[in-house]
Amino acid sequence: MVRFLVKRLLSAALTLFAVSVFSFLMFFALPRDPVTGMCPKNCNPERLERVRQELGLRDPLITQYAGYMKGIVTGRDLGSAQGGRCDAPCLGWSYVTNEAVSDTIARVLPVTLSIVIPAAILWLLLGVGLGMVSALRRGTWLDRLAIGFSLTGASLQLYFVGAVLLLVFVYNLRLLPVPSYTSLFDNPVKWASGLVLAWVALAFLYSAIYARLSRAQMLETLSEDFVRTARAKGLTKPKVYGRHALRAAITPVVTIAGLDVGGALGGTVITETTFGIQGLGRTAVDAVRAGDLPTIMATVLIAAVFVVLANVLVDLLYAAIDPRVRLR
Amino acid sequence: MRPRAAVAAGGAIALVVTLGACSENTGEGTTVDNTRQQTGVIATDPKDSRGPAAEVAGAQKGGTFTIIRETPISHLDPQRTYSFAGLMANPLFARYLTTWKDDGKGGLVLVGDLAETPGTNVNSDCKVWEFKIKDGVKFEDGSPITSKEIAYGIARSFDPDLAGGPTYLQEWLADSPEFDTKWDFKKNKTSLPPGLTAPDAKTLRFEFAKPRCDLPFAVSLPTTAPLKADKDTGVNLDQRPFSSGPYKVAKNQAGVQLTLDRNPNWDASTDPVRHQYPDQFVWSFGPTADAANNRVIADNGADQSAIAFNYVPSSLVARVAQDQALKSRTILSPTPSANQLVINNQRVKDLKIRQALNYAIDREGLIKAVGGQTVAQPMTTLMPSSTIGFKAFDAYPAGANGDVDKAKELLGGQTPELVLGVADNTSEQAMAIQLKSNLERAGFKITVRNIPDDAKLDEVKKKDNPWDLYIGNWAADWPSGASILPVLYDGRTIKAEGNSNQSYLNDPAINAEFDRILTLEPAKQGPEWAKLDERIMKEQAPVVPLYVDVAYAVHGSKAGGVFISSVFGYPSFVNAHVKQ
Numbered sequence: 001m002v003r004f005l006v007k008r009l010l011s012a013a014l015t016l017f018a019v020s021v022f023s024f025l026m027f028f029a030l031p032r033d034p035v036t037g038m039c040p041k042n043c044n045p046e047r048l049e050r051v052r053q054e055l056g057l058r059d060p061l062i063t064q065y066a067g068y069m070k071g072i073v074t075g076r077d078l079g080s081a082q083g084g085r086c087d088a089p090c091l092g093w094s095y096v097t098n099e100a101v102s103d104t105i106a107r108v109l110p111v112t113l114s115i116v117i118p119a120a121i122l123w124l125l126l127g128v129g130l131g132m133v134s135a136l137r138r139g140t141w142l143d144r145l146a147i148g149f150s151l152t153g154a155s156l157q158l159y160f161v162g163a164v165l166l167l168v169f170v171y172n173l174r175l176l177p178v179p180s181y182t183s184l185f186d187n188p189v190k191w192a193s194g195l196v197l198a199w200v201a202l203a204f205l206y207s208a209i210y211a212r213l214s215r216a217q218m219l220e221t222l223s224e225d226f227v228r229t230a231r232a233k234g235l236t237k238p239k240v241y242g243r244h245a246l247r248a249a250i251t252p253v254v255t256i257a258g259l260d261v262g263g264a265l266g267g268t269v270i271t272e273t274t275f276g277i278q279g280l281g282r283t284a285v286d287a288v289r290a291g292d293l294p295t296i297m298a299t300v301l302i303a304a305v306f307v308v309l310a311n312v313l314v315d316l317l318y319a320a321i322d323p324r325v326r327l328r
Numbered sequence: 329m330r331p332r333a334a335v336a337a338g339g340a341i342a343l344v345v346t347l348g349a350c351s352e353n354t355g356e357g358t359t360v361d362n363t364r365q366q367t368g369v370i371a372t373d374p375k376d377s378r379g380p381a382a383e384v385a386g387a388q389k390g391g392t393f394t395i396i397r398e399t400p401i402s403h404l405d406p407q408r409t410y411s412f413a414g415l416m417a418n419p420l421f422a423r424y425l426t427t428w429k430d431d432g433k434g435g436l437v438l439v440g441d442l443a444e445t446p447g448t449n450v451n452s453d454c455k456v457w458e459f460k461i462k463d464g465v466k467f468e469d470g471s472p473i474t475s476k477e478i479a480y481g482i483a484r485s486f487d488p489d490l491a492g493g494p495t496y497l498q499e500w501l502a503d504s505p506e507f508d509t510k511w512d513f514k515k516n517k518t519s520l521p522p523g524l525t526a527p528d529a530k531t532l533r534f535e536f537a538k539p540r541c542d543l544p545f546a547v548s549l550p551t552t553a554p555l556k557a558d559k560d561t562g563v564n565l566d567q568r569p570f571s572s573g574p575y576k577v578a579k580n581q582a583g584v585q586l587t588l589d590r591n592p593n594w595d596a597s598t599d600p601v602r603h604q605y606p607d608q609f610v611w612s613f614g615p616t617a618d619a620a621n622n623r624v625i626a627d628n629g630a631d632q633s634a635i636a637f638n639y640v641p642s643s644l645v646a647r648v649a650q651d652q653a654l655k656s657r658t659i660l661s662p663t664p665s666a667n668q669l670v671i672n673n674q675r676v677k678d679l680k681i682r683q684a685l686n687y688a689i690d691r692e693g694l695i696k697a698v699g700g701q702t703v704a705q706p707m708t709t710l711m712p713s714s715t716i717g718f719k720a721f722d723a724y725p726a727g728a729n730g731d732v733d734k735a736k737e738l739l740g741g742q743t744p745e746l747v748l749g750v751a752d753n754t755s756e757q758a759m760a761i762q763l764k765s766n767l768e769r770a771g772f773k774i775t776v777r778n779i780p781d782d783a784k785l786d787e788v789k790k791k792d793n794p795w796d797l798y799i800g801n802w803a804a805d806w807p808s809g810a811s812i813l814p815v816l817y818d819g820r821t822i823k824a825e826g827n828s829n830q831s832y833l834n835d836p837a838i839n840a841e842f843d844r845i846l847t848l849e850p851a852k853q854g855p856e857w858a859k860l861d862e863r864i865m866k867e868q869a870p871v872v873p874l875y876v877d878v879a880y881a882v883h884g885s886k887a888g889g890v891f892i893s894s895v896f897g898y899p900s901f902v903n904a905h906v907k908q
Contacts, residue, residue, distance in 0.1 A: 045825065046506060050488070080514070081489035083563050098403065098566040099582050107581065166619075171626040178623055178631065181584075276615030278584050286399065286583075291782060 001319075008315060012308040019304040023297045024065050055081065068092065091301075092294030096287070101298045104283060109302070111181045112279035114195055115271060116264045119202035124257060127207030128250065131214025135222065136241065146211055153208025162201045162274035169197060179275035198275050202268065206260065210253060217249040224248070247321050254317050262310025266303025369437040370446055370544060376429070377440030377462075380596040381603055384889050384903045391906025393606040393887065394634035395899075396620040400583045400613045405565040406553030407485040408492040412898045413637065418550045419602060419902055420588055420609055421571040425459055425478065425532070425547035429601050430900060432891025436716075436807065438544055439600045442473060442554065442572075443532075446544040454539035459532045459547070466593040467556065468571035475526035477554035483520050485551050487513040489563055494805060496546040503537040517557065541846065545806035574604040586611040605889070605905035606633075617641040624882050625654065633906040635883035635890055635899060642699045648882055649702065659881045659890065662705050663897025664714040664807060669763065669872040670800035672793065674832045676746065680738045682869040685797075686724035688735035688770035689872050690762075697762035698755060704875035710816070710861045712876050714894050715807050717854020723865040735770035745773040749795030751784040756799055763797075790825045791832065800830050800871070807895055809857025814842040817864060831870040838864055 052058055056067070070076055071090030078086045082093035083100055091101035134146035169176045179197055182190040221227060222245055230240045267281025280299060287295035371377060401413045406422040409415060419427070427441035438446050443459040450456040465473040484490060486498055488508045495507065501523040502510035511521045520526070523535040534543060559570040568577050574596075575588035588609040596604065615623065617638035624636045625648065640648050640658075648654050669689065671682050691706040698704050707713070708722040726734060746767075750760040757778075764774045777795065779787055788798050804811040819834020821827070841863070845856045864870065879892045881899055889903035 080562055096402070097400065097582050098563060104583065107584065166622075171622065171628065174628055177629070273616065274619075276619045278614045282614070283583070 004315075005312075008312045012312055015308050016301070016304055020069070020297075020301055021065070023300040024068060025061075026293075026297070026300075055079065091298040094287075094292050094295050096290045096292040096295070101294045104295060105280070105298055105302065108278055108280050108283045110183065111277060112265060112268060112272070112281065114181060114184065114191065115198050115202070115268055115277070115279060116261065118195070119199040119206070120257070120261045120264065122199055122203035123206035123210060126203055127210025128214045128253060130207065130211040131216075132218055132241075132246065132249075134211065134215045135218035138219065146215070150208040150211040150215075153204050153206075154212065156205060158201055158205055158270045159274050161204060162197070162271065165197045165201055166275070179277055181277050181279075195277075198268075198271050198277065201274070202264075202271055210257070213256065214249065214253055217252055218245065221245045221249040251318060251322050254321065255314055258310040258314030258317075259307070262307040263303075265306040265310075267299065369435075371429075371437050371439045372445065374440070374445050376437060377443070377445055377600050378597075379599040381429075381599060381601050381902070384603065384605070384905060386907070387603070387605050387889055387903070387905035388908045389605055389607070389905075390908060391606050391633055391886070392608040392610055392630065393901070393904050393906055394610045394612055394630055395637050395901070396612045396615055396623065396631075396634055397637035398614070398616050398620065401586070401611065403492050403566055404569050404577070404580070404586070405490065405563075406493075406550035406569060407481060407555075408490050408566065409550040410493050412896055415550070415896050416637075416893065416898045416900060417586075417611065418553070419573060419900075420575045421569055421573040421577060421591070422550055422553040423465070423473075423572045423599070423602075424550060425552040426544055427548050427601055428893075428895050430891070430894050430902075432894075432900070432903075434714075434894060436894050438548065441548075441600070442478060442552075443547075447547070449541075454541040454543070455536050457534040457536075457540075457543050461530050461532065462598050463530075464595050464598050465572070466595065467554070467559075468576040468591045468593055470593045471556065472529075473554045473572055474529035475532040476529065477556055478532055478552060479520050479524055479526045480557050480560075481553050481555045482524060482551060483513055483517075484555065484560060486511055486521055487562075494546075494549045494551055496542075496549070496805075497534075497551050500536050500538075500540045500543075500546075501534070542806070542808060542810055545808060545811070549805060574599070574602045575609055578608070583613055585613065602902045603889075603905070605903075609901065609904075618643060621648075621882055624657075624884050625651075627657075627885050632884040632886040635881060635887050637881075637899065640702065640880045640882055642703070645700065645702050645880070648880075654882065657883055657885060657887075659879065659883070659892055659899070660702060661879045661892035661897075662713065663803075663877045663879050663892065664712045664895070665801060665803040665877040665897050666707060666710075666712045667704070667874045667877065668710075668800045668802075669874055670788070670798050670830050671869070671871055672796050672798075672830075672832060673834075673868070673870050674791075675796045676744075678744075679869065680740075681742075681744050683724060684735040684738040684744075684770065685767065685772075686865075686869050686872050687726045687731045687738065688767050688772070689726070689874070690728075690730040690766040691874060692728040693766055694759060694762050695875055697758045698875075701878070702880040703878055705878050707873045707876050709873055710864060710871070711809055711812050711857065715804070715809055715812065715854075715857070717809060717856070717858045719855070719858035719862070721862045721865075723862065723869070730766065730770065732770045739771045743771055743773050745775065746796040747775045747777055747794065749777050749779050749784070749788065749793070749798045751781040751799075752778045753781045759799060786825070788830050789827045791822060791827060792824075798830070799874075803897065809853065809861070810846060813857055813860060813864070814846070817870060818842050833864075833868055833870040835868055838868065 056064060067076060071086060073088060075086055075088035075090045077084065078093050086100050089102055091105065094101050094104060097104055130146045130149065134143045137143050170178055176197060177193055180194040182194055184191045227240060227245050230244050267284050268279060269281035269285050272279040272282035280302065283295065284299035287299060397413060401417055402411045403409050403414050406418055409418050424441045425443045426438055426446045429437040429439050440446050442461055442465055444462055448458045450458050461475050461478065467473060482497055485493060486508055498507040499505055501521050504510050525533045527533060554572050555570055567580055567582060571577065571591050574591055574594040576591040578589040579587040590604055590607060594604065618641050620636040620638055621640055621644050623631045624634050648658060671685060676682055695701065695704045695706060709720065711718055748760060748763060750756040760776045764776055767774050787793055802812065802816060815828050817829060817831065817833050818839055819829065820839055822829055822832055822834060841860055845853055845860060848856060877897065879897055883890055886907040888907045889905045890899050890901065891903065892898065893900040
């Protein structure tokens, strides 16, 4: 178990290193000069060149990369043009938002976490629950209803569902406030009422896929020998379905959930855009549009961290859920 | 800039022109008013510069006024402010040496803001200017604002770390575009740049090597906002500027929300333009233009006292225009932002071809392509109608849809092959399709070449760029012909790259005329710029004037006092109030 964990963490670190190198190289490959973002008007070529040299943009790439990584681990001095001392984890300075990128991330990451984690709990409960019920009540009206729900959800787009939810609950019925983010610790009620539409929209669309997947997995598992054996031995239905069949059926669902949640934590771009909430995804898109390379690099790195960590977590969950899996 | 005579004492110098097409700009619907007159004035009677500003009819104190905008304001630090959002936000928490008293109906008066008057031209040669600072002006901490703090604000604008703002004062004081190499702010924090002195607490003095007659206009930009040296946090001032205006920053969640509370130390009796009606201003960032406008149209809760800073997007134009209930909540106004089809005169040397392009243009079709009358209004002059001294004319009258026969006649059977360079953004792509079909109908052969959007401006500013035609835009920093015609058409300024003269016109006779007009008294310059505008178009046709951008904004039912700034073309909040 420990050996497995060490191996997975090393592999995760290697992946993150590769991502950091690629995103850093992208900084130079993109047809965008970071200095022009700093001085969009009235900057003649001589001034721009001076600024480039002062910022160390003329140093060798390896020196610049080493400085960037050092900043993440120990912090570094970015110079007066970039706010001076930047504490670890220092992700650079944005000339678009005019603040340390780590400050931007610290502000927008809780927003995305607040959207994704409750939404993920909702979509997993709803999706897996519907899928299981549908499989156990195969052919009944409940099954047909669940299939219809999942088909509808799978065929819709978030920007449409989101717009409909806004129109109905915010603009017409006026039951909910305009979506916004308030810290959970400041005002839990405002936190929930400001994000509930985003949770519902995400949960509706994602749970559809999970319902279909769970149903198919459960049906397959129910036809397996060990389920028949368990029933033949006289175990009760709840024990057979809950303790044996569900654990076997849910393994692929966990894999997909790990990837989905990891990816969503890297940024729910469409959700954040539809509901006008500034999270990590929206920040990444704004950064791309504005050519804000330090912020792009940071968001790419953070998204990679979430995906890699989610995968490690999924591997660990396999062992917990399915006793046939042994970690080596 | 060239010399012009001293500002006359007593009274005001009024320059009155008739505008071709200006709408009401009062938040009272969308009716176009073709008879409105615009006046541009430099106030010289100190009474004009004194506070308090005239009360806004029906305005009461209280409430929160919300401004919803998709993207954050690029800079809040006044010395770094140059974006339109920044220029409209800054007056809420920053005061300058001079400012524009704008009635929202075409009347503009340049008055002293922190200064008692818009400046004294000491030797009548525009080389030495003096400003006397008002008594009773204070920062948010209650400490007095003197000439020393205003000078410090200007001095810090020399710091290359604080780039982004206008550079007129820095370049004029250093007499060089390389101003930051002439005077190093970081090494001289206790002194002042060359030519800038504060001989006593009430006096600020500028001495220039060359005449700078536009100084009263230039000091109306945020570069002259005061700052105490011990409150200078360098690049971090962008997060929390130190207020000299009626509001102060209460909370700034960068990129999410900026909250401004009343500044108790602002004294209305010193301020000729600003009010302090709402308890709070909130700039809310994030919602797209569609979402922001939908919220304001829905008119729920806090959005009743909100305005969408991003204008009504094309997807909502029909809905807003047709909804009679929204008439009283929309503002429709032309802005000073002028768009042209720029002709590269180095490549298109034949005047007849340039004239034929002017005759061929189908402005009505083009305006439809960019979104219709709520987005653009046609123009046939080089200067927009909001310019002091403006006179309407059409050097190549061809009706709304162009005169194909006249264009063909000028071409004399030729088929000129021209390359149109366009940015790869939605707006210019739509224009390119329309322009190609429009001009080819008149006998041109147009090849469209895409330019990456973020590189386009830099590329067309290169002297040897490979395009014959491109779409250009110019919004002057102040409404004077001096900040438009010499900047865009003086051929002596052409260099290898970074050219504002993108038509690359270089006519010695026109250049000489620039010099002549710039030596005239301010009162005489306006009509002379208008005459030169017509002459340039008739003799050289260096561009095809297309349209001015139109502001089409919607606000909540309780949002009052907003008007479109005649100087910048964006909503002004100095009169904003929440209807109770």
